[in-house]
Amino acid sequence: MFSSNFVALALALSNVLLASNALVIRRDDDNSDSSSFEGFAFQAQVTQKENKQGANNDSLMTITNESNMEYVGKVNVGGHDFTLTIDTGSSDLWVTNNQKAKITNTTSTNVNLTYGIGSADGNIAYAPVSFGGYRIDSQAFVNAQKVVDQDGQGILGLGFIGLSEIEQAAKDKKAQPVMANIFSQNPSTPMFIGLALERSQDGEDTAGGVISVGEYDPQFSKVSGSPKYPVQPTSTSRWTISMSGLSVNGNSFALKSSVQGTKKGEAIALIDSGTSLAYIPEEAVEAIYSPIDGAVHVKNKDQDSWFVPCMSQANVSFTFGSDSYPINPMELTTPVTITDGGKQYTVCLNAFRAPLNGKQVDMDFLLGDIFMRNVYSVFNFGNSTTPGDDTKTASIQFLSRTNKDQVYQNFEEHRKESLKAHPPQFDLTKLHTDGSSDDGGHLDPQL
Ligand SMILES: *[C@@H]1O[C@H](CO)[C@@H](O)[C@H](O)[C@H]1NC(C)=O
Ligand SMILES: *[C@@H]1O[C@H](CO)[C@@H](O)[C@H](O)[C@H]1NC(C)=O
Ligand SMILES: *[C@@H]1O[C@H](CO)[C@@H](O)[C@H](O)[C@H]1NC(C)=O
Ligand SMILES: *[C@@H]1O[C@H](CO)[C@@H](O)[C@H](O)[C@H]1NC(C)=O
Ligand SMILES: *[C@@H]1O[C@H](CO)[C@@H](O)[C@H](O)[C@H]1NC(C)=O
Ligand SMILES: *[C@@H]1O[C@H](CO)[C@@H](O)[C@H](O)[C@H]1NC(C)=O
Numbered sequence: 001m002f003s004s005n006f007v008a009l010a011l012a013l014s015n016v017l018l019a020s021n022a023l024v025i026r027r028d029d030d031n032s033d034s035s036s037f038e039g040f041a042f043q044a045q046v047t048q049k050e051n052k053q054g055a056n057n058d059s060l061m062t063i064t065n066e067s068n069m070e071y072v073g074k075v076n077v078g079g080h081d082f083t084l085t086i087d088t089g090s091s092d093l094w095v096t097n098n099q100k101a102k103i104t105n106t107t108s109t110n111v112n113l114t115y116g117i118g119s120a121d122g123n124i125a126y127a128p129v130s131f132g133g134y135r136i137d138s139q140a141f142v143n144a145q146k147v148v149d150q151d152g153q154g155i156l157g158l159g160f161i162g163l164s165e166i167e168q169a170a171k172d173k174k175a176q177p178v179m180a181n182i183f184s185q186n187p188s189t190p191m192f193i194g195l196a197l198e199r200s201q202d203g204e205d206t207a208g209g210v211i212s213v214g215e216y217d218p219q220f221s222k223v224s225g226s227p228k229y230p231v232q233p234t235s236t237s238r239w240t241i242s243m244s245g246l247s248v249n250g251n252s253f254a255l256k257s258s259v260q261g262t263k264k265g266e267a268i269a270l271i272d273s274g275t276s277l278a279y280i281p282e283e284a285v286e287a288i289y290s291p292i293d294g295a296v297h298v299k300n301k302d303q304d305s306w307f308v309p310c311m312s313q314a315n316v317s318f319t320f321g322s323d324s325y326p327i328n329p330m331e332l333t334t335p336v337t338i339t340d341g342g343k344q345y346t347v348c349l350n351a352f353r354a355p356l357n358g359k360q361v362d363m364d365f366l367l368g369d370i371f372m373r374n375v376y377s378v379f380n381f382g383n384s385t386t387p388g389d390d391t392k393t394a395s396i397q398f399l400s401r402t403n404k405d406q407v408y409q410n411f412e413e414h415r416k417e418s419l420k421a422h423p424p425q426f427d428l429t430k431l432h433t434d435g436s437s438d439d440g441g442h443l444d445p446q447l
Contacts, residue, residue, distance in 0.1 A: 020089075020116030020275040020356060020368070069276050069369060071197055071209050075156055077141065078102040078127035084156040086211060087274030088195070088239050088379060089366075091159035091177040092166045093129070094120045094142035098153075103127045104138060111142050111169045116275065116356055116366070118149030124170050131156070132213060134182050140166050140175035155274065158193060158379070161389045162237030182213060183387030189214035191381040195273060196220065196401075197373045199330070220376035220399050227321050228380065228395035232268060233261045239379055240363050241396050243269040245319030246284060253287045257364050267364035269318075271377060271396055275368030277334075282354045284365070288316055288332065289350050296428050298435045298443060306350035307428050308333045310419060313411050315404065316352075318371065326404040329411045331370040335419060338426055340441050345426035346419065374402040 075084045077093075078101035084093075092113055095101065104126045112121040122144040129139035144154065158179055161167055167175045176184075183191045194216050197209040210217055216224060229241040244266050246253040255267040262268055267281075282304075289295050289306040292314060296307040313329035333348035351370050360366055375398040384390030419425075435443035 020272075020277075020279070020366070070152065071273055071369065072152060073131060073156065073211065075129065075131040077129050077139075078104075082153040084154045085152055085274050086158065086195075086209075087155050087272070088158045089270060089272035089274045090115065090155060090157035091161065091163040091237075092142060092157045093139065093155070093178055094122070094144050095154035096147060097122065097143050097145050101127060103143065106143065107170070109169050111165050113142060113155075113165055115150070115155075116279075116360075118147070120144040120148075120150060120154070121146040124166055124175065129178065132211070134186070134213065136178065136181045136185065138174070139178060139181060140170060140172075142166060158273075159239060160237050160381070160391055160394070161386075162391065179381065180387050180389065183381065186214075191383070191387055192378050194220070194223070194376065194378045195372065196376050197273065197369055199328070199373050216378065217376065220401075223376050223378050223397050223399035226378075226397040226399055227323065228397055229320050231382075231391045231394040231396065233259060234392065235261075236268075236362065236391055238270055238362060239272070239396060240268050240270045241320060242266045243318060243320055243365060244322070245317075245324070246287070247315075247317045247319065247324065248287050249291060249315050251287075253284055255364075258359075259362065259364060262364075268362070269320075269365040269367050270363040271372065271379075272366055272368050273372055275366055276370070278352045278368050278370050279355045279360060279366040280352050281364060285350060285352055285354050288314060288352055294428055296431045296433060298431065298433055300435050303435065303443065304354050307426075307431055308348045308350060309428060310335060310346065310348040310425055311412065311415060313408065315408065317404070318367070320398065323398070323400075325371075325375055325398060325400050326402045326407070327371065327374055328402050328407045330407070330414055330418075331373065335422055337423060340426070340437065341439060344423040346422040346424065347426045347428070375400055 071086045072083045073086050074081050077095050080098055080101040082095045084095070094113055106123055106125040109124045110121070111124060112119055120142060122142045124140055125143040126138045126140055129136045157177060159177065161176050161180050164177045167177065179193070183189060192214065194212045195209065196217055232240060232242040242262065243255065246255060255265055257267045259268040285306070289308060292308055292312045294309045294312070298305050298307060310333065314332060315326070316332065317324045317326040332351055334351045335346050335348050338345045338347045378397040380395045380397065381387060382390030382393035384393060430438040
């Protein structure tokens with residue numbers, strides 16, 4: 001009756017630019033009968049981006065090769081396969097304009113989708129869309145003509161109708177998002193998606209993942225008994241939930257929220273597969289990295305980064321309801337290359353960062369892939385009769401995949417392994433908080 005609709009996700013690597021695909025708001029049931037997974041194996045993509053600024057300037061320490069890890073899946077739009085970012089932080093589908101995709105019709109309605117990083121602008125068009133064994137005969141999407149700071153071929157937004165810029169601009173129910181269409185066309189499909197984002201053997205990079213519609217990945221079926229964290233606040237149109245704790249080395253960090261209506265001592269967290277890292281309040285960043293011996297906080301008008309000794313770790317966990325979800329210490333820092341006086345070194349930067357533009361709307365914590373790799377997550381769309389429109393009964397469930405003691409034990413070995421491929425570590429005792437170094441160099445403001 002119900003087939004497995006599993007889409008394997010692959011890793012796209014590029015440099016310097018990090019993805020943050022939470023949307024910024026400015027105002028044929030083709031299930032074949034297979035009982036095994038319908039997996040699609042994709043290749044990892046590596047996009048090289050040169051950091052031009054600072055090149056040939058001996059006094060600038062240039063940071064390069066910060067990996068941009070994005071989970072992407074193959075989605076067929078108008079008969080053409082696109083590799084799209086799987087994004088729980090937005091609701092719309094867009095693809096880069098491509099002559100090979102057969103578009104059913106194009107409208108004159110223009111939409112400029114703006115994300116935490118980057119934007120995609122174009123007209124609303126309609127075409128058949130299929131992925132993971134599902135097919136939508138007529139799906140609205142943005143046929144992007146102008147794309148800014150976005151790698152790849154587009155985004156598959158998995159959010160609610162209420163966050164859809166396309167539906168709002170088209171003023172037409174037929175322009176609703178992909179998941180709403182899938183659930184309306186397949187009334188017997190339970191209205192949830194499950195997401196498993198993988199980490200590679202050496203623990204540093206990602207190794208694809210699995211998304212399923214209406215059923216749990218058998219490996220993580222225990223998640224069905226996990227508590228349901230209701231989507232909060234009640235007015236939200238996002239996959240945000242209330243976070244009740246953040247613990248660093250056994251000390252709890254006092255949460256407060258800038259989102260109206262949040263309970264005292266709690267904060268609102270967006271669970272966003274389209275964001276590589278995490279953007280959290282400045283004080284929370286400080287709480288995580290300041291206890292680490294030898295960590296240097298470089299803060300000036302151009303940047304706000306913690307340079308952390310690569311081999312150090314901390315015990316960080318996030319609490320939802322009364323359950324704690326530990327973070328693998330591999331996720332706390334990310335090794336990047338620094339060029340200083342023509343020589344290459346490795347530095348490890350904080351992966352939990354202060355918000356991109358100083359503040360975030362609708363949320364206090366934006367938890368991207370570095371959080372999601374620690375859990376199996378289920379996004380329940382609620383039980384209303386209008387699929388994809390019901391944040392009142394919608395919820396998120398997690399099943400922890402990180403065994404705190406084990407990851408702590410394995411960290412040293414995994415990190416050493418991952419650093420093998422990198423240049424030697426930069427001596428952080430030479431680095432000053434204003435970004436200058438004892439050698440007379442200065443950090444490239446590019447970062
Ligand atoms: C090198 O960088 C320094 C510091 O930002 C800047 O003052 C200087 O003008 C740069 N030199 C060149 C040749 O670009
Ligand atoms: C960046 O990574 C590429 C491929 O991994 C490598 O060839 C290149 O040397 C690296 N650049 C720096 C500055 O580390
Ligand atoms: C395009 O297709 C959609 C969905 O079938 C329909 O609602 C819309 O009216 C069509 N637009 C035009 C201009 O034909
Ligand atoms: C879309 O909006 C973004 C952010 O405001 C802007 O940077 C970009 O230039 C806009 N794109 C177009 C085509 O207007
Ligand atoms: C819908 O969900 C709410 C909250 O979980 C629950 O109280 C209600 O009974 C559900 N209704 C149906 C028809 O399942
Ligand atoms: C982190 O937890 C491990 C046990 O899982 C413990 O051995 C270690 O001392 C803790 N580290 C810190 C900094 O609290």
